[in-house]
Amino acid sequence: MAAANDGLNGSDILVAEGLASGYGGMQVLSDVDLRISRGEMVVLLGANGSGKTTLLRALMSLVPLYGGTIAFRGRDVTRLRTDQKARLGLAYMSEFAVFPDLSIDENLSMGGYRLPAAMVKDRKKELYAAFPVLSGRKSHLAASLSGGQRKMLGFAKALMFRPELLLLDEPSAGLAPRIVTEMIETMRLFHEREGVAMLIAEQNILFMTAASRGYVLENGRVVAKGPVQDLERNDLVRQAYLGIARA
Numbered sequence: 001m002a003a004a005n006d007g008l009n010g011s012d013i014l015v016a017e018g019l020a021s022g023y024g025g026m027q028v029l030s031d032v033d034l035r036i037s038r039g040e041m042v043v044l045l046g047a048n049g050s051g052k053t054t055l056l057r058a059l060m061s062l063v064p065l066y067g068g069t070i071a072f073r074g075r076d077v078t079r080l081r082t083d084q085k086a087r088l089g090l091a092y093m094s095e096f097a098v099f100p101d102l103s104i105d106e107n108l109s110m111g112g113y114r115l116p117a118a119m120v121k122d123r124k125k126e127l128y129a130a131f132p133v134l135s136g137r138k139s140h141l142a143a144s145l146s147g148g149q150r151k152m153l154g155f156a157k158a159l160m161f162r163p164e165l166l167l168l169d170e171p172s173a174g175l176a177p178r179i180v181t182e183m184i185e186t187m188r189l190f191h192e193r194e195g196v197a198m199l200i201a202e203q204n205i206l207f208m209t210a211a212s213r214g215y216v217l218e219n220g221r222v223v224a225k226g227p228v229q230d231l232e233r234n235d236l237v238r239q240a241y242l243g244i245a246r247a
């Protein structure tokens with residue numbers, strides 16, 4: 001897709017260039033470029049094993065980088081540790097985002113572990129108001145929650161320290177369609193209310209409705225990118241995600 005029509009606007013919050021990453025001797029990502037503007041919602045599409053999780057983990061320093069650079073909020077963070085990136089406002093919600101043996105309230109405390117106690121209290125109050133399904137069960141173990149409720153808790157936990165960019169790994173995995181819609185609505189709400197930018201790794205194309213731009217990964221490489229309206233017309237996306245055969 002032409003660079004002139006990649007749909008970028010506003011100032012970049014994240015710029016990754018030429019990323020390569022993998023596990024031991026097995027390279028998974030090659031030459032991945034990614035840009036996210038402040039407050040932008042971006043979807044990262046890709047089939048099982050295409051490298052979505054590896055990309056999010058590489059951005060978060062949870063897997064080693066073999067090459068490339070990452071700038072966050074205008075600063076080179078390529079060699080920073082996970083906790084240092086978190087302190088700058090980068091958050092990651094993994095597929096298994098909660099501690100099942102801790103209560104809902106303790107999970108939120110873990111999300112805000114580096115905040116002063118008074119701020120933790122205020123932030124919890126705000127999040128419980130936004131997630132009523134959690135507020136009535138503060139002392140319940142996260143293990144007792146349904147799949148959808150666990151995802152909501154994982155999302156709330158990631159929001160505890162008001163990140164500027166949230167990386168979400170398959171928030172819809174294992175959820176019923178109705179719950180997926182609820183999840184998208186909640187993500188939109190926080191995006192509008194707090195201006196948090198999000199990179200959403202997904203196989204579910206419903207998330208294209210929440211995003212302004214998208215990237216498609218295949219075998220660890222970006223094979224398509226651009227505004228979601230353009231991606232919806234892209235043959236590759238139409239075949240792989242919309243079940244539409246090439247004419």
Ligand code: ATP
Nearest residue numbers: 023026028046047048049050051052053054055170
């Ligand atoms: P999924 O939707 O199944 O999570 P994905 O797009 O997130 O897929 P990754 O999980 O990043 O893809 O996997 C990319 C490749 O890396 C796959 O070939 C996978 O087998 C491999 N891989 C993932 N995790 C590891 C690991 N811990 N050790 C070795 N190889 C791994």
